[in-house]
Amino acid sequence: MTAGTTEHAAWTALETELDAWAAAGRAAEVWWRDDDAAAPSPALERLLELAARQAAPLALAVIPAKAEDALARLLDGRRADIAVFQHGFAHANHAGGLAQRGAKKCELVDPAARPAVLDELRRGRESLSRRFGRRFLPVLVPPWNRIAAALLPRLPDLGFTGLSCYQARAAAEAAPGLTQVNCHLDLMQWRPERRFLGAEAALGLLSGHLAAKREGRADPGEPSGILSHHAVHDGAAWDFLGELLARLAGHRAVRLAPPAAVFTREVAG
Template identity: 30%
Template sequence: MSLWDDARQELDIWANSKLKARFWIRDDDAFEVSSDLERLRNVAVRFDTKIGLAIIPGKITPGLQEFLAENIQHFYPMCHGWKHINYNLGKNPAEFGPDRPISNMIVDAEFALQSFKECFGSSQPIFVPPFNRITPALIKALPQVGFAGVSLMPNHIERKLLQLNSWMKWGGIITMPRFKDGIRIDVHLDVIDWRARTAQNTKIVSNLLVQQLRGRRLGVVPVDTPIGLLTHHLAHDEPIWRAINETLDFLRSHESADFIDVGQWIDGNSAAPQYG
């Protein structure tokens, strides 16, 4: 019995319903060219996908801009905070968390955007908060700063709603509220077990995948909302690299799983309301 059987059965239902599930990959904490980044590029080549690369603008080293220009078909730059500093010492780490004055965070976001655009010239810059934490006040301010949208992880309430729906299969009864502050394109499946600092258990990833798929099929989330796989190339050991390849092998093998070009998706959804 495969650990992916439940996810495969759910995707089979999608296939029987003539539905396509959309997927994408976001990799965090990029700031330099390294053998790990080159290995990530090879993953993008092997699986024929463009990876959203969350780049720390305040830490960019020479060579990264040129590397990404040479690999434009494999990576889509995204703005990963400003300097990836943890200001919440003793608490859950965050660079843009609730303990900082909003004015200070807006200034940092402005610096980040200026530096990011100087390097990559994006007309639709997406803000990716370091440590996947951000105060709602800054989310609302980001469009005025000049960001087109954000890439987050579902919050506690959103995760619980999807989990409950996955158990109860309440199609059409629960729906996520619409996101009104620009584009939102999230990640949902983290391949890393951060406590153990190695690969997440495959069954956990498969169960989360089932929840995300079922939530879309039953209308909790719009069916065409992309499902995001989260990676951190600088933190990968060999089991994590294997887990990424196994997950992508599974998804690429199914007729109902499609990978989006993240840049094209963002351009095409700039005026559309998002869930969140």
């Protein structure tokens, strides 16, 4: 089949999956997270305009050490369902010497190996709370979607109530008092080159998670998450994201869930 034919088939498969949710009388919960926010930019303004046009709730994962006051001003007057999450602290790799042996990048390492991570997360949370006020939700988004298991039970004591990583969650709580809701469709392919993943692959990820929830193969209480990275989108990524949000918003089975609702209750399957 040609690329156009396979892409059309992927959109049809998503529609068919959503129709199955509607036929079962169930709401397909979908939410949207965008990573690496820090300062106003044409790309971020484009993202916010897209959210407004589609009336789509959005969680902006903001890097505390890089966040500018101008970002808070940019969000002033925007929709109340645009929330701010905490994206690590400085988005810095602390895998240390392990990186030389092929370890993947990680900022949120075991505090036994780097105790400073605890104070950084606390200071980051306090700074975002001061800067963004009610928009800020104490949800931690680990850079590169990686966090040491030993750090998880420490997060509630640092003031965090939520955690968001990537791929289907293993449980509704990553630790007692720490709700976990992940994303399942990353628009970007990162290796061997950074570019849009492609419509067929992207839609397959979203349709696959929705089907797994509907059929009981994945946690039905976890909303299906879209993950974007406004700063690195190419034209194809922007076009796809706009079409995806429009189609989701227009389907009777879909509920685009606000971040606050996602992390303050279990969404019914």
